[in-house]
Amino acid sequence: MGKLSTHVLDITQGKPGAGVSIGLYLVNANGKTLLKSVVTNADGRCDAPLLQGEDMQAGQYELIFAAGDYFAAQGVTVPTPRFVDQVTLAFGIADPEQNYHVPLVVSPWSYxxxxGS
Structure with a gap:
């Protein structure tokens, strides 16, 4: 079986995005279901795959990154409301036998x- 992973790279400071809250959602006709909430480690990664084994299924998913909160905690001055706040990456998993790596490269102004694999 494949796995789903992610990481965050803060291009403003040129370092991993440590301490970023992430929600993983399954998206279907009934709406969104929260599957997992995690916080990135010192390397900007999750300590374990977000999905793997029997949990890795074909379908539509969203990763929602609390980027605005991360930059505020870093002391970055941004306007209110924040230009980049919660970053939603919507993606599909077609083949659960493959590895899906969905990273976020982010600044307060772009992402x-x-x-990846």
Missing amino acids: STYR
């Missing part, structure tokens, strides 16, 4: 992602 991006890609599919």
Whole structure:
């Protein structure tokens, strides 16, 4: 079986995004279901895969990163309301046998992602 993982890179400071709260949601016709809440470690990663084994299923998912709270905790001055606050990455898992790595590269003004493995 594959696994789902993520990490956060703070490009403002050029370091891992440690202490970022993340929610993983399953999205379907009934709405969103929270599957897991985690906080990134000192390396900007989660201590364990977000999904693996029987929990790794095909479907639509969202990762919601509390980026605005992270930057506020770092002492970064941003306007109110924040330009980048909660970052939602919506993605699909087509083949649960593969690894899906969905990182967040973020600043108070922009963000991006890609599919890693």
